[in-house]
Amino acid sequence: MSTEARVGNLAANDWDGGAFPYRVGHRKLGMWLFIVSDAMTFSAMLIGYSYARAASDQWPTPFPFNPSIIFSTVMTLFLLASSFTMVMAVRASAANRLKAARRWIGATMLGGTVFIVLHSIEWSHLLGEGLRPFGVSAGSTFAKEWAERWPQAPPLFGASFFAITGLHMFHVFTGVIYLGVVALRIGKTRHEDVEISGLYWHFVDLVWMFVFPLIYLMSVDMTK
Template sequence: MNPAGGTVSEANLPLGAHAPGILEASPFAIPSKKLVMWLFIISDAVTFAAILFAYGYIKNASPNWPEPFKFSPSILNVMLMTFILVSSSLTMLIATRAAKAADKAGALRWTFITVAGGILFALLHIREWFALIGEGVRLFQNPWGSPLFGATFFAITGLHLTHVIGGVIALTVVALGYKRGRYKADDIEIWSLYWHFVDLVWMFVVPMVYLLNVAR
């Protein structure tokens, strides 16, 4: 109420002010949904950091740690997977810019190209798993050395693969919703943050899990 007994309205307030009781979109300078995504990314980054640290500790504490990855086909396959994932990060960036420019067709096209890249990455990863299983690698045994190699390898790559598959599903849902008008350009941008994070994590997985275990 104002001093005269009337109700305070937005129109009577200075520019940038809000009437009492009007909810803000976020208590911070960024939208609530983007804030939630950033908090998730930070917590997930801590999780991956802890797992990779534990992996490094276990590897250094195991004198007979195996080095099973030959340049061909293992490292070549990893290089291809990395190229696909980095490329998908670029296509997701283009999709976000298109969405911000109100280019719905372009945003959808590049988002679905990103999804296709994620699916291809997942298929190559699963093929790699089956190849290792065919060579005798199990969770707690392998033919080359420390039985913990299989458990740590499948745990790290499996967690990352789960994030990739989750991202593929989320981007598909958001893209279809964006096409129907249920989601906006901001939603494309928010999920692009997740996808870039998944790509960044892979940049740490490759040297620690693969390149430091190349067969000599």
């Protein structure tokens, strides 16, 4: 029996106990609680980064608007578009249009995969320029430029960049696999299962809405 159908037989007052006070199944509530805890994890990292960033007068701002910021904006657009296709998948699933739901989830996975590929290109580019998790590699392009412009730069730029975007990329990666499983098993799932995978995907998108301005836009090169 569905959650809502069972709820109909239970006490009218949510606070009497023994009811479904949130009117959601235990799996969906579990995903919401996971999202809350994951939001705390990302907040801790972003707050730590923001503190170090704002307290330093020598924090490097090495991303030129063209191409770095334009590139990461395109990544953002793909992630936003994939969130839209995901909500359309949930809508199709609610109407029991399973084939359409599977196609929409496929489009979402495509958006996520493009995001990962673009992100990897960007990472390998930055590593090639000499950016490392704790500083810059000696003799690289970045090392020369940074020694001139930010001689006392804290070594945390690479650490915060790789840790935060890496953790986010890991979430996108697991999300694509999760959605793949849901899409393959769509004939056996309940609607709520599709909705739960959608919650996870939208959360990954939501986190990027903070990572993008804090990591990328705050690092835009002010001189170019």
